[in-house]
Amino acid sequence: MGMFDEVLCNNDLFGAHRGETHQTKSLEPMFGGRLEQYEITPAGRLEFLEYVTEDHSDPNAQGMAKFGGMFAMVFTGGRKDMNYHGWLELSRFGRAKFTDGVMVAFEPERAGANHVGRLLDISAEAMRSPRVPTSDYQLAADLGALGYPGYAHLSSALRDAAEVLLDALDRDNLDARIAEALPWLPLQYPQMNWRWIVAHAKLRNRQNRLGFVVNLSARVAVAKAQCDVAEVLYRVVAELRKARLAANDTFCHVCWPPSERRYAHEKRSRVAAYWNLDTRLTEKDLAWMDLGREVKRGIK
Known part of the structure; x- marks a missing residue:
């Protein structure tokens, strides 16, 4: 003993x-x-x-x-x-x-x-680890089943939004169009099982990627005057800030050559820099919404 x-x-x-x-x-x-x-x-x-x-x-x-x-x-x-x-x-x-x-x-x-x-008030569903999709196509179909307009033409069995989001964030490399779709999930499903996804993101060292996505979603919610949604999402952001990792990462683009990653690092936004991610993605680049007046007003 x-x-x-x-x-x-x-x-x-x-x-x-x-x-x-x-x-x-x-x-x-x-x-x-x-x-x-x-x-x-x-x-x-x-x-x-x-x-x-x-x-x-x-x-x-x-x-x-x-x-x-x-x-x-x-x-x-x-x-x-x-x-x-x-x-x-x-x-x-x-x-x-x-x-x-x-x-x-x-x-x-x-x-x-x-x-x-x-x-711990964690359900049996939350205790299990999600499966990992075998392809970008499967993730796109999952997004389509959840109502994402860019993949509405694809069909798949309906999966939990939190599982789909975590599966995508856990990928080393992800199609850019799918990566752009991810902030849509917290915006459309603000009451997803945050306790579960935050815990599993931490286990996989993906909390910076999750924090970045939710941060973008919250900023879009503010721009669209969805105050209740923004309040929920910023609470999640605050929780993830406590576990923010110091190591630099990409937003699911590990395969980038050094030159492309350096360029993304130099051009990244303040939000991406805060989450230590080399990516040029901002809320203004999201193909699934027309920011229109929101861009002119400015997004805080």
């Missing part, structure tokens, strides 16, 4: 389990742990709780009874940010994913996935 460390899970991603303490052996691979204390803070940082050892042993005790109190932990109140990156396994509970020092997702332990999923 060996030793272990303890982690206070104090982040909203743990849902109903927030505030619980769980054991881990991920921080000391050789020894399993040193019985030290850590906290995953509300901001998603893994912090070490600093301490000193003091002799609190009973002077009248003998043998091991005396030895046991000689190294009592006394917490100083100091903390050390671990800047943790990767998966942190939590025994009989699940695992937390950290990217660039911030917790971005939590996966319940498989054996108890249904039970933990209920406590």
